[in-house]
Structure formats: C-alpha cells, structure tokens
Amino acid sequence: QVQLQESGPGLVKPSQTLSLTCTVSGGSVSPGDYYWSWIRQPPGKGLEWIGYIHYSGSTYYNPSLKSRLTISIDMSKNQFSLELNSVTAADTAVYYCAREQLYYFDYWGQGTLVTVSS
Amino acid sequence: ESVLTQSPGSLSLSPGERATLYCRASQTVSRNYLAWYQQKPAQAPRLLIYGASSRATGIPDRFSGSGSGTDFTLTISRLEPEDFAVYYCQQYGSSSYTFGQGTKLEIK
Numbered sequence: 001q002v003q004l005q006e007s008g009p010g011l012v013k014p015s016q017t018l019s020l021t022c023t024v025s026g027g028s029v030s031p032g033d034y035y036w037s038w039i040r041q042p043p044g045k046g047l048e049w050i051g052y053i054h055y056s057g058s059t060y061y062n063p064s065l066k067s068r069l070t071i072s073i074d075m076s077k078n079q080f081s082l083e084l085n086s087v088t089a090a091d092t093a094v095y096y097c098a099r100e101q102l103y104y105f106d107y108w109g110q111g112t113l114v115t116v117s118s
Numbered sequence: 119e120s121v122l123t124q125s126p127g128s129l130s131l132s133p134g135e136r137a138t139l140y141c142r143a144s145q146t147v148s149r150n151y152l153a154w155y156q157q158k159p160a161q162a163p164r165l166l167i168y169g170a171s172s173r174a175t176g177i178p179d180r181f182s183g184s185g186s187g188t189d190f191t192l193t194i195s196r197l198e199p200e201d202f203a204v205y206y207c208q209q210y211g212s213s214s215y216t217f218g219q220g221t222k223l224e225i226k
C-alpha cells in the first residue's frame with residue numbers, strides 16, 4: 001500500500017520561502033507511470049493543483065504560481081519537494097502531496113497546514 | 119484552461135435518499151480526464167470515480183459516475199450516514215489539473 005507523508009515548517013514568514021517534502025513509502029517514485037503532485041487547500045476553500053514532477057525530472061506548474069515555484073525529486077530518498085518563494089497570507093493552506101496516475105490522483109498524503117504570518 | 123462548475127453548492131438529503139451531483143466544464147473534457155473525490159472534515163480527498171464512470175478500488179457500487187463532453191454527474195443511489203461530505207470533480211487538460219468548487223452534501 002503506497003503511503004505519502006508531507007513534512008516541513010508549519011509557520012512561514014511573509015516574503016520568505018515555503019519548503020515541504022513528501023516521503024513516499026510502500027512504493028517507488030521511479031516508475032514512469034506516475035507523476036507526483038502538490039495540491040493545496042486554503043482553510044474552508046476548495047482544492048488548487050500546484051504542480052507535478054516525473055521521476056525523469058520533467059515538471060509542469062500551475063501558471064498562476066509558476067514564477068515562484070520549484071518542485072524537485074530525490075529518487076535516492078524516495079521523496080519529492082516543493083519550494084514556493086515570496087509567500088503571502090494568500091499562500092496559507094493545507095498542502096497535500098499526491099500520486100497521479102492516468103490523469104487522476106489515487107493516493108494522497110494526510111496534508112500539512114502551512115500558515116504564513118509574521 | 120477549463121473551468122469546472124459544480125452544482126448545487128450544497129445539498130440537504132436524508133439517509134436512504136438518492137443524491138445527484140453535477141459538474142459542468144467550460145470546455146469539452148475527455149471522459150478519460152474526469153474524476154470525482156470525496157472529502158470529509160480534516161481528511162485528504164479520496165478518489166471515488168476516474169475516467170468519468172470507473173469506480174476506484176474499494177468504492178461501493180452505490181457510487182456511480184456518468185456524462186461526457188461538458189456535463190458530468192455523480193450519483194449516490196442510496197445515501198449512507200458516512201456519505202455526507204464534500205464532493206469535488208477534477209479534470210485534466212493542457213498539461214494541468216483543475217477542480218470544481220465542491221458540493222457539500224449535508225444530512226437533512
């Protein structure tokens with residue numbers, strides 16, 4: 001059974017960089033069948049896809065976040081990571097990592113709340 | 119980028135009743151690229167339906183999906199107490215993903 005677990009600071013100051021890591025267990029990030037995504041959900045609101053990475057290193061980002069976003073992958077640690085810079089209060093959200101297979105998300109992490117505040 | 123609009127925004131029904139949730143896309147969506155999720159408070163979304171009509175592993179057969187083009191439907195044939203939650207549709211297009219705003223299914 002594949003499991004994903006997000007980790008990282010729960011509080012980030014405005015204008016700084018939000019950094020999260022997703023650790024995958026019960027499976028590998030390497031198979032080419034899958035893409036690994038970040039999705040977020042502001043408190044009380046809906047879901048927003050942030051971007052994905054493939055084990056080959058190819059990425060695609062939500063155009064609304066592209067200028068501030070980097071997603072990377074570390075196959076040796078079976079992890080992928082998110083960096084979002086120049087954060088504001090609007091970036092406060094629960095951040096989920098998820099596995100994408102054939103255009104849908106079949107496994108999700110439990111989510112981690114990141115609050116942007118001074 | 120296709121926008122997904124879900125209706126109704128909220129739905130109040132009783133256990134045992136039938137629920138019909140709608141998802142309309144602003145552009146044509148391939149059936150292969152349409153999915154539905156259920157989200158309960160403080161939980162991650164759970165995949166229910168992919169490819170517009172295929173149930174994910176472990177999903178009861180009271181959940182069904184249908185539709186094509188720009189109009190898709192999630193039907194719960196007979197509501198159980200555990201089905202009251204928020205439901206999202208999701209589509210893939212132009213290398214990115216978008217979600218509908220959600221339908222909240224409440225107990226009447």
